[in-house]
Amino acid sequence: MDKQRERPDAADTISAGVVSQSELERMQEQIRAYRAVIESDDFIVFSVNREYLYTIFNEAHAKVMKSLYGADIEIGHSFLEYITVAKDRKDARDLIDRALAGQQVRQEPLVGEASILQQNFEVTVMPVQENGGICGAAVISSNITARKHAEQELKRQSERDELILNSAGEGIYGTDIDGNLLFINRRAAEMLGYGEQEIIGKNTHQLFHYKKPDGSFFPVEDCSLHKALKEGRAYRGEDEIFWTRDGARLEVEYMNAPLIENGSVTGAVVVFRDITELKLAEKSLKESEQKFRSFFELTADMACISASGYFRQLNESWEKVMGYSRQELMARPFMDFIHPDDRSSTKKIIEEKLALGETVISFVNRFICKDGSTVWLEWTSQPIPETGMVFAIARNITERKNAEEERDRLQVQLVQAQKMESVAGLPVA
Numbered sequence: 001m002d003k004q005r006e007r008p009d010a011a012d013t014i015s016a017g018v019v020s021q022s023e024l025e026r027m028q029e030q031i032r033a034y035r036a037v038i039e040s041d042d043f044i045v046f047s048v049n050r051e052y053l054y055t056i057f058n059e060a061h062a063k064v065m066k067s068l069y070g071a072d073i074e075i076g077h078s079f080l081e082y083i084t085v086a087k088d089r090k091d092a093r094d095l096i097d098r099a100l101a102g103q104q105v106r107q108e109p110l111v112g113e114a115s116i117l118q119q120n121f122e123v124t125v126m127p128v129q130e131n132g133g134i135c136g137a138a139v140i141s142s143n144i145t146a147r148k149h150a151e152q153e154l155k156r157q158s159e160r161d162e163l164i165l166n167s168a169g170e171g172i173y174g175t176d177i178d179g180n181l182l183f184i185n186r187r188a189a190e191m192l193g194y195g196e197q198e199i200i201g202k203n204t205h206q207l208f209h210y211k212k213p214d215g216s217f218f219p220v221e222d223c224s225l226h227k228a229l230k231e232g233r234a235y236r237g238e239d240e241i242f243w244t245r246d247g248a249r250l251e252v253e254y255m256n257a258p259l260i261e262n263g264s265v266t267g268a269v270v271v272f273r274d275i276t277e278l279k280l281a282e283k284s285l286k287e288s289e290q291k292f293r294s295f296f297e298l299t300a301d302m303a304c305i306s307a308s309g310y311f312r313q314l315n316e317s318w319e320k321v322m323g324y325s326r327q328e329l330m331a332r333p334f335m336d337f338i339h340p341d342d343r344s345s346t347k348k349i350i351e352e353k354l355a356l357g358e359t360v361i362s363f364v365n366r367f368i369c370k371d372g373s374t375v376w377l378e379w380t381s382q383p384i385p386e387t388g389m390v391f392a393i394a395r396n397i398t399e400r401k402n403a404e405e406e407r408d409r410l411q412v413q414l415v416q417a418q419k420m421e422s423v424a425g426l427p428v429a
Contacts, residue, residue, distance in 0.1 A: 049136040068112045099125045099137035120148040170273040193245030208242045232258045232265035251276045302394040323370030339366035376401040
């Protein structure tokens with residue numbers, strides 16, 4: 001075994017919670033298709049047995065152990081013995097022990113020697129099951145040190161300028177208690193169609209929030225933004241309409257934060273962004289989804305979406321052909337429904353084509369129906385790498401296959417009959 005390259009599929013392991021040793025071995029085949037991801041320094045994988053001895057680890061984990069503890073780790077050696085910081089060793093053992101007791105644990109520990117190097121990790125530890133018992137623990141983690149540092153910096157900035165930062169967005173303007181404009185940034189002025197200085201001092205409601213979405217007059221006393229300003233409370237507006245200088249609609253979402261001085265509300269800072277294109281994209285996406293759903297459900301062929309060895313979505317044709325309900329089909333690995341003689345070729349197609357992002361056309365295999373009968377299916381499959389899913393359409397070609405088999409049978413009979421006629425025509429000695 002390549003000690004730094006044999007590792008479980010992290011996504012499947014996390015979703016399953018408890019995995020068996022045989023499942024880990026099966027995952028090793030899947031890893032080849034995801035090697036580039038697994039080798040990332042931010043994706044760390046290893047497992048240990050009940051004696052805390054390494055059974056597998058990847059290069060990312062080996063590098064972390066080297067940088068934090070100066071350890072050159074090896075398979076079969078104790079994970080805990082490599083950890084030179086007493087607190088880290090105790091915490092690591094506690095996590096492993098909880099997994100060995102059947103728990104799945106997620107934590108974000110800070111590890112390493114404070115005077116030398118410390119790093120933050122997001123860690124998931126889960127039990128590994130074999131033959132009904134827990135034989136070890138699998139660990140998947142990622143280095144979140146940069147994220148933690150960013151969060152700390154963000155917190156410091158928030159303390160210095162909490163109102164502005166909490167309202168961060170594309171357009172920013174400030175008003176006094178009556179809604180008169182005190183300042184506006186360039187982006188906000190551009191979206192509204194004004195120069196930055198020409199609208200200072202003007203009332204914002206009367207300037208660009210004076211009409212409702214239907215174009216009717218919008219009284220200031222009905223404006224939620226104005227109410228929030230007067231009451232000194234934060235307010236988030238979604239699907240709102242601002243009106244530009246030339247009278248065009250500007251679909252926006254905004255956040256209002258009050259400005260408070262000496263305990264009194266003196267104004268507000270408003271951050272908004274143009275969501276016009278987002279709304280158009282959402283509308284287009286909904287239309288596309290509806291078209292897809294219509295095709296998915298109405299096609300006479302057997303359409304499906306699968307991931308991690310299971311059907312995730314099936315159309316009604318599957319129920320009609322297979323005799324199972326969709327719930328029954330999605331509750332078991334799809335390999336269970338494939339004819340035993342076709343499972344090897346199906347697995348090969350998945351691993352050598354689909355797992356590598358290649359489209360598969362005209363692949364044929366057999367499925368076993370609920371009544372024990374067999375159907376022949378011809379597949380067109382398209383992987384979706386960014387989701388880990390596969391969209392596929394299967395056409396029932398059982399009648400065609402039966403016709404071909406009948407044709408072949410008749411052909412054999414014809415040849416045999418011709419041979420018999422030839423023999424019958426020979427002279428008798």
